[in-house]
Amino acid sequence: MTTIARALTIAGSDSGGGAGIQADLKTFQELGIFGMSAITAITAQNTLGVQGVYPIDPIGLDKQITSVADDIGIDAVKTGMLFDETRIRLVSEKIRYYRWKNVVVDPVMIAKGGASLLTENSITALINELLPLATVATPNIPEAEAITGRDIKTMEDRKRAAKDFYDMGVKSVVIKGGHHTEKDTTIDLFFDGNTFTYLEFPKINTKNTHGTGCSFASAITAELAKGNPLSNAIQTAKQFIHYAIVHSLAIGKGHGPTHHGAYRHFGENMNGNREGKIWQESMKMK
Ligand SMILES: Nc1ncnc2c1ncn2[C@@H]1O[C@H](COP(=O)(O)OP(=O)(O)OP(=O)(O)O)[C@@H](O)[C@H]1O
Numbered sequence: 001m002t003t004i005a006r007a008l009t010i011a012g013s014d015s016g017g018g019a020g021i022q023a024d025l026k027t028f029q030e031l032g033i034f035g036m037s038a039i040t041a042i043t044a045q046n047t048l049g050v051q052g053v054y055p056i057d058p059i060g061l062d063k064q065i066t067s068v069a070d071d072i073g074i075d076a077v078k079t080g081m082l083f084d085e086t087r088i089r090l091v092s093e094k095i096r097y098y099r100w101k102n103v104v105v106d107p108v109m110i111a112k113g114g115a116s117l118l119t120e121n122s123i124t125a126l127i128n129e130l131l132p133l134a135t136v137a138t139p140n141i142p143e144a145e146a147i148t149g150r151d152i153k154t155m156e157d158r159k160r161a162a163k164d165f166y167d168m169g170v171k172s173v174v175i176k177g178g179h180h181t182e183k184d185t186t187i188d189l190f191f192d193g194n195t196f197t198y199l200e201f202p203k204i205n206t207k208n209t210h211g212t213g214c215s216f217a218s219a220i221t222a223e224l225a226k227g228n229p230l231s232n233a234i235q236t237a238k239q240f241i242h243y244a245i246v247h248s249l250a251i252g253k254g255h256g257p258t259h260h261g262a263y264r265h266f267g268e269n270m271n272g273n274r275e276g277k278i279w280q281e282s283m284k285m286k
């Protein structure tokens with residue numbers, strides 16, 4: 001008998017296949033776990049942007065989660081696009097009911113082309129209901145700004161924002177650096193309440209970064225589902241997304257998707273010959 005770790009993604013469908021549910025399931029498959037999905041909304045989407053958003057009835061969302069949770073079981077869960085307050089509340093209630101422990105919350109708000117994937121008045125429910133249930137939250141910089149109400153320009157601002165998340169009851173946070181590339185590198189900042197971990201990787205000069213955030217968060221989810229400690233899960237996810245962007249796909253007329261198979265083909269066996277720099281600093285702030 002084969003046993004396999006199981007993960008559920010609760011997110012929006014991206015018809016273009018690069019982000020959302022599709023990115024999550026591809027990532028789960030590549031990292032060797034069994035993936036399941038509960039779709040919150042269907043988007044008509046491609047590399048040029050989002051052409052339409054069609055939310056799924058909350059009863060239909062509820063049923064999808066119940067069906068897989070009651071039968072198949074879940075080792076880790078990831079949330080992505082939740083669309084509105086009703087669906088945020090529903091998903092939070094399910095996480096509490098099933099007492100899921102490995103919960104990755106990617107607080108998706110706006111697609112790269114500018115389309116809104118979360119209604120504006122939902123941020124309070126996100127902060128009060130869902131974020132306190134997260135093992136780790138993975139905002140990008142604009143999302144971290146919207147949640148904390150802070151302008152994030154410098155690394156010091158980012159550290160303060162990370163601490164704000166912790167003070168809101170979020171167990172840990174990765175504030176991703178894809179929107180603030182330093183000269184030649186991109187730094188993701190992980191904070192667990194005690195230690196800041198910096199993951200500094202070479203900046204990859206490509207426009208094909210559609211779905212990077214979803215894929216990074218689902219890679220963390222896959223590693224947690226396998227029972228790996230959070231800090232290892234984040235480092236593996238960073239390697240995974242790095243190779244996926246290095247080998248990203250120039251398909252479509254706009255921002256192409258990342259290559260989910262790249263880590264397996266090119267990255268997994270690098271054995272210590274890692275691409276990035278990772279360092280830590282214990283918490284002290286001016
Ligand atoms: N040009 C790049 N070069 C290297 N790494 C990148 C680049 N762009 C993004 N990343 C990495 O990809 C991951 C996702 O970060 P990003 O800030 O792009 O998320 P996001 O905005 O939520 O993505 P999306 O909304 O498109 O799914 C992070 O680990 C980030 O460092």
Ligand SMILES: Cc1ncc(CO)c(N)n1
Binds near residue numbers: 081
């Ligand atoms: C469905 C969906 N979820 C998340 C994102 C964010 O990249 C996207 N573009 N589409």
